[in-house]
Amino acid sequence: MAERNIEGPSARATRLLRALRREPVDCTPVWLMRQAGRYLPEYNQSRAAAGDFLALCQSPDRACEVTLQPLRRFDLDAAILFSDILTIPDAMGLGLRFAAGEGPWFERPVRDEADVAHLAVPDPEVELRYVCDAVRLIRRELGGRVPLIGFSGSPWTLACYMVEGRGSSDFRLIKTLRYRRPDLLHRILEVVTEAVIAYLNAQIAAGAQVVMIFDTWGGVLSDADFVACSQSYLARIVAAVADKTVPVVVFTKGGGLWLERLADTGAAAVGVDWTVDLAEARRRIGTRVALQGNLDPMALMGSADTVRQQVVATLERYDADPSLSPGLGHVFNLGHGLSQFTPPDSVAVLVETVHRYSAEIRRRRASSSSLS
Amino acid sequence: MAERNIEGPSARATRLLRALRREPVDCTPVWLMRQAGRYLPEYNQSRAAAGDFLALCQSPDRACEVTLQPLRRFDLDAAILFSDILTIPDAMGLGLRFAAGEGPWFERPVRDEADVAHLAVPDPEVELRYVCDAVRLIRRELGGRVPLIGFSGSPWTLACYMVEGRGSSDFRLIKTLRYRRPDLLHRILEVVTEAVIAYLNAQIAAGAQVVMIFDTWGGVLSDADFVACSQSYLARIVAAVADKTVPVVVFTKGGGLWLERLADTGAAAVGVDWTVDLAEARRRIGTRVALQGNLDPMALMGSADTVRQQVVATLERYDADPSLSPGLGHVFNLGHGLSQFTPPDSVAVLVETVHRYSAEIRRRRASSSSLS
Numbered sequence: 001m002a003e004r005n006i007e008g009p010s011a012r013a014t015r016l017l018r019a020l021r022r023e024p025v026d027c028t029p030v031w032l033m034r035q036a037g038r039y040l041p042e043y044n045q046s047r048a049a050a051g052d053f054l055a056l057c058q059s060p061d062r063a064c065e066v067t068l069q070p071l072r073r074f075d076l077d078a079a080i081l082f083s084d085i086l087t088i089p090d091a092m093g094l095g096l097r098f099a100a101g102e103g104p105w106f107e108r109p110v111r112d113e114a115d116v117a118h119l120a121v122p123d124p125e126v127e128l129r130y131v132c133d134a135v136r137l138i139r140r141e142l143g144g145r146v147p148l149i150g151f152s153g154s155p156w157t158l159a160c161y162m163v164e165g166r167g168s169s170d171f172r173l174i175k176t177l178r179y180r181r182p183d184l185l186h187r188i189l190e191v192v193t194e195a196v197i198a199y200l201n202a203q204i205a206a207g208a209q210v211v212m213i214f215d216t217w218g219g220v221l222s223d224a225d226f227v228a229c230s231q232s233y234l235a236r237i238v239a240a241v242a243d244k245t246v247p248v249v250v251f252t253k254g255g256g257l258w259l260e261r262l263a264d265t266g267a268a269a270v271g272v273d274w275t276v277d278l279a280e281a282r283r284r285i286g287t288r289v290a291l292q293g294n295l296d297p298m299a300l301m302g303s304a305d306t307v308r309q310q311v312v313a314t315l316e317r318y319d320a321d322p323s324l325s326p327g328l329g330h331v332f333n334l335g336h337g338l339s340q341f342t343p344p345d346s347v348a349v350l351v352e353t354v355h356r357y358s359a360e361i362r363r364r365r366a367s368s369s370s371l372s
Numbered sequence: 373m374a375e376r377n378i379e380g381p382s383a384r385a386t387r388l389l390r391a392l393r394r395e396p397v398d399c400t401p402v403w404l405m406r407q408a409g410r411y412l413p414e415y416n417q418s419r420a421a422a423g424d425f426l427a428l429c430q431s432p433d434r435a436c437e438v439t440l441q442p443l444r445r446f447d448l449d450a451a452i453l454f455s456d457i458l459t460i461p462d463a464m465g466l467g468l469r470f471a472a473g474e475g476p477w478f479e480r481p482v483r484d485e486a487d488v489a490h491l492a493v494p495d496p497e498v499e500l501r502y503v504c505d506a507v508r509l510i511r512r513e514l515g516g517r518v519p520l521i522g523f524s525g526s527p528w529t530l531a532c533y534m535v536e537g538r539g540s541s542d543f544r545l546i547k548t549l550r551y552r553r554p555d556l557l558h559r560i561l562e563v564v565t566e567a568v569i570a571y572l573n574a575q576i577a578a579g580a581q582v583v584m585i586f587d588t589w590g591g592v593l594s595d596a597d598f599v600a601c602s603q604s605y606l607a608r609i610v611a612a613v614a615d616k617t618v619p620v621v622v623f624t625k626g627g628g629l630w631l632e633r634l635a636d637t638g639a640a641a642v643g644v645d646w647t648v649d650l651a652e653a654r655r656r657i658g659t660r661v662a663l664q665g666n667l668d669p670m671a672l673m674g675s676a677d678t679v680r681q682q683v684v685a686t687l688e689r690y691d692a693d694p695s696l697s698p699g700l701g702h703v704f705n706l707g708h709g710l711s712q713f714t715p716p717d718s719v720a721v722l723v724e725t726v727h728r729y730s731a732e733i734r735r736r737r738a739s740s741s742s743l744s
C-alpha cells in the first residue's frame with residue numbers, strides 16, 4: 001500500500017469547492033461515492049474491530065479513521081463523512097439493523113396512521129450526536145488539506161426504507177401508500193424533510209463544507225410523482241440550508257430525465273449516473289449548476305488501460321463542446337457507489353488519470369486558443 | 373368472475389394493429405404486460421395443475437389456456453403469448469430452472485471462452501417447437517377476435533441472465549466481461565441476436581401478428597454502451613424481421629433518455645416506462661413511431677377512483693398537445709409488468725376507463741374542431 005503525503009497546503013484544499021462554484025481550477029477534482037468501504041482491506045479491519053457496520057458508524061473515532069483511509073492511498077480531492085443514510089430513521093426510533101449479506105432493515109417500519117403519528121424530528125446534537133462528533137473530529141484531522149462532505153438520504157429515499165422496512169425491488173408498500181393514502185405518505189415526507197434540514201445544518205455547523213443529498217430511489221417514481229414526492233422536498237431542503245456558502249449536491253439515481261428539475265432545486269451541483277451522456281447533461285443544465293459524475297463503477301473491474309480509457313472518455317464527453325471552458329464545473333465521480341469487489345489499484349489509476357488528463361485538456365485548449 | 377363475450381367481429385380485431393401503424397382508431401387500444409399471471413386465481417390453478425412455471429410454458433395447451441384467461445375477464449385489445457424470455461438460452465442448453473420465490477436461474481451460465489464457443493443458434497421449430505405450437509394454437513383459438521403478440525428478450529437482456537446465471541442488482545459479471553473481454557460479450561450478443569431473429573420470424577410464421585422485444589436490462593448500461601451493446605442489436609433484429617407487415621415494439625426499461633435511439637431501430641412502436649412523461653415522449657419521437665405505455669403498475673394498488681384518475685392522467689399526458697390528433701399512435705399499457713399482488717378488479721377499471729375516456733377525448737376534440 002502506497003502511503004500518500006496528505007500534509008501541507010495544496011491545490012487540493014480548494015479544488016472541489018471552486019469546481020462546485022463553477023470557478024476555474026487547475027484540473028478536475030475527483031472523489032468517489034463509497035470511497036471508504038469494503039474494497040479496502042484496512043476498512044474491513046476497522047469494521048471487524050468495531051464489531052459491525054453500525055458500531056463503526058456510531059463511533060466518531062472509528063468513523064474518522066475509515067473516512068481518512070482512502071485519502072492515505074489516493075490523491076482524492078475530498079473526504080466524505082463515513083456514515084449511513086439510515087441514521088435519521090434510526091434516530092426516529094425505527095430500530096436499524098444490518099443482517100450480514102442482506103442489507104439494512106428496520107425492526108419497526110412505518111406502516112399505518114399510528115406509526116406515522118409517532119414520527120418526530122430528532123435533535124441532531126442529541127440522537128445523532130455521534131455523527132456531529134465524527135464530523136468535528138474528521139474536520140480537525142483533515143487540517144484543511146481537503147474539504148469534508150456531509151450527507152443525508154433524500155426524504156423519498158428514506159421514506160422508501162421506512163415504509164418497506166428494507167430494500168425492495170418493486171416498492172409495493174410505499175407505492176400502495178402513495179396511491180391509497182397520499183396524505184400519510186406526504187406526512188412522512190414532511191417530517192423527514194424537517195429532519196434532513198436539521199441534520200444537514202448540524203453537520204455544517206460541525207464542519208461539513210459541502211453537503212450531498214442521496215436520492216437513491218427517486219428513479220422509481222413516475223414523472224409526475226418525482227416532482228410531487230421527491231423534487232419538491234429536495235428544493236425545500238436546499239432552500240433551508242442556513243449557510244448559503246455551503247454547496248449542496250443533489251443526486252437522483254436514474255434521474256437523467258429530470259436534470260432540469262434537479263437544477264431547479266437550487267442545488268449548486270447535480271450528480272448524474274452513468275446512463276447520462278455528460279455532453280448532453282452539460283448542454284441541458286451545465287450553465288446553471290456543476291455536474292458530478294459519472295463513470296460506471298463496474299468500469300473499475302477492467303484492466304488499468306481500460307480504466308484509463310474510460311476515464312478519458314468520461315472527461316472528453318464533458319468537454320465535447322469546444323466552445324465551453326474545459327472541465328469548468330465538473331467534479332469527477334462514479335455514477336454510483338464503488339463496488340466492494342473493486343481492485344484498489346483501479347481507483348489509483350482512476351484518480352491519477354482524472355488529474356493528469358483533465359490538466360492536459362486545459363493546457364491543450366489554452367495553447368490552441370493562444371495560437372489562434 | 374365476470375365472463376366476457378369474446379366471440380364475434382369487433383373493432384377490437386384491428387384496433388391494436390391500426391394504432392401501431394399510427395392510423396385513427398375509435399378508442400385507444402389496451403393490453404398489459406404480464407396480463408396472464410399470478411394476480412389471476414385461474415392462472416394459479418393452471419400453474420398448479422402443470423406442476424411448475426416451466427411446464428406451463430412448455431405445454432402448448434396450457435400456455436394457450438393461460439394466454440386466453442385475461443381475455444375472458446377484460447376487454448383487452450390483444451393477447452400476448454404466454455411464455456418466458458429465457459426460452460432461448462434454455463434452448464441453447466443453459467438449463468433454465470425456477471426456484472420458488474427466487475426467480476429464474478441457469479444451471480450452466482456462460483462464463484468463459486469455452487462456454488461462449490459452445491453457444492449455437494437453436495432451430496425454433498425444433499428446440500423451441502413448443503413455443504411455435506403454442507402460437508399456432510392460440511392464434512386458432514383467438515379466431516381473429518384480437519391480434520396475438522409474440523415476443524423475445526433483447527440480446528443484452530438475455531446475455532445478462534446467461535452470464536450472471538440469475539437476476540442481479542449490480543450486473544457485475546456481465547459488466548466485468550464487457551470491460552475485460554468485450555470480444556466475448558459481443559460474440560454472445562451476436563449469437564443471441566441470430567437466435568432472436570430466427571425465433572421471432574418463427575413466431576410470426578406460426579401466427580404472431582405483432583412482436584415485442586423486451587430490453588428489460590438495457591437501462592443498466594452507460595449511455596455509450598446502450599448503443600454498442602443493446603440498441604445496435606435491436607436495430608439488426610428489426611431489420612431482419614422477414615414479414616415487414618408485422619409491427620415490432622421495442623421496450624427498454626429505464627430507457628427514457630434513449631427514446632430517439634429506440635425509434636432509430638426502425639421499430640413501429642417504442643414502449644415507455646412510467647418514469648417518462650408521455651407528452652414529452654410524443655414530442656420527441658411520436659411523429660415517427662407509436663408509443664406504448666406507461667402507467668405505473670403500482671397505481672393498480674389504489675382504489676377504483678384512483679385507478680380511474682391515473683388512467684385519465686396518462687391519456688391526457690399523451691394528448692397534452694392540442695395540435696396533435698387525439699390518441700393517434702397510442703397503445704395503452706403499464707410501464708412494466710403487472711404485479712402479482714394486483715387486484716383483478718383494478719384491471720377491469722383500467723381497461724374500461726382507457727376505452728371510455730379515450731373515445732370521449734376523441735369525440736370532444738371532433739366536436740370542438742367542427743364548431744371552430
